[in-house]
Amino acid sequence: MKHIILILITLTATFSFSQEKDKEALLAAKKANNYVYEANNLINEKDFVSAEKEYRKAISEQATSVAGIYNLGSSYIKKGNLEEALYRLDQAAKIATSKEEKHKAYHNIGNVLMENKKCQEAVEAYKNALRNDPTDEETRYNLGLAKICAEQQKDNQDDKKDDKDNKDKKDQDKKEGDDKKEQDQKDQGDQDQKEGDDKKDDKGKPKDEKDDKGKGDEKQQPQQPRPGQMSPQQVKSLLEAMNNQEQKVQEKVNAEKQKGIKVKTEKDW
Template sequence: MKFTLSLLCFSLTFLLFAQDKDELKQEQLSLKKANGFVYHANELVDADNYVSAEKEYRKAISEQPTNVAGTYNLGNSYYEKGNYDEALFRLAQAAKNGKTKTEKHKAFHNIGNILMKNKKCKEAVEAYKDALRNDPSDDETRYNYALAKVCADKQEDQKKDKDDDKKDESKDDKKDKEDKKDDKGDDKGDDKKEDQKEGDDKKEENGKPKDDKKDEGKNDKKDEKENQGQPKQQPGQLSPQQIKNILEAMNNQEQKVQEKMNAEKQKGTPVKSEKDW
């Protein structure tokens, strides 16, 4: 019985060891294939053939999803082409799957570079911090971190200034609304006073018998009564008084001429009348 149990335990151990050995062998084979795809892709990148290189990197990732070299280099190829969103995604994968501090440092360093390209300085500061945690001695990372810090502080100041400007504008708008409200209130008060004044004027008119317009009407009626019975003068015609004056003037003139003619006759001198031209 003891022999049988020992034999069974040995068999299970052997099978597990054989299985682990096969899995390890398969993993090594996948790693070898993936590295082959990465190597070929790197050659294509050197030849500026990014389209074909991308395909080879994807083959490497498909063969071994945790392959850091494939995701890291694919991210860098996207960065070279200016496709920053895809580059950021692949480098984040490389940072997550990295097994060594060197792999993580390189991934976080390049993530910081992409974020700086996108003007995300605050996020870049955090990425460079992660890179320095994995390799504090890298001078290039420290330099980029300093630049990102300055950029982040500047953006923060600009944001504060912008917020302050918005607050000031909001205060000004509020003040303008209050001023307009006050103006409307004043206008209503003035209109009310004006209406009240007009009402008072009407009351005074109704309370007093004397009115300029009414007096004028009375005077006009009085003149009309005085002129009743007299003939109305038509436009362009002479009045009777004017006609009378003209006739008197003519008679006087004729009388003078007659007197002159009589005096000449007495002297015997002929009288020469003037021509009527």
């Protein structure tokens, strides 16, 4: 009996605690809704600063208040703070429990991304919105625009890449051309220098230039015989002696012929 009573007491306490938690959650949700309602009125009056404070109060009262987070993100869109708007809307999409809430969050996320020129990301956001509500024609229309925008951006990126590749190729070709021209000029300079050196003698004079020094002296002075070479006078004396000797030999031959004796006319080697 005591065990049964203890169990009943425990169950009663748990039930009471659960009811208390539910009451607190309901009260927090009610307060959060009131803050959101007040913030929406301030937005209509274009009092964005005060509206932001009320939305933040709603989120502080109930962290899972999708309405508070979503509307705060939407208010940032109106203020032009797209980065903060994207953060809050993404947060709302993640904690949303109904398809309707998710659809609205993703739809607005797509709009923010389009404003930021992030068209391909916007395509994915609109697709997520349509997954939660395939009947929304406005989302479908925005998806079409996002696809066109994404395709144009892709083409522009391809064109820029091609232009960059062409520019890089031209720069490379120009560099190679300049390098070749510079090398050709260097090679030509080296060749000209070599040809110039070949035309010079050991003393550095051009080979086709002759030294005229002493030419006048050569014309004025008789040519001296080189060592081992006879002078003209010596040659003349030798010729006379040879003639005299030949004459004597001829006379001797004639005398021998008269005696009938044959003589040798060939020379021994």
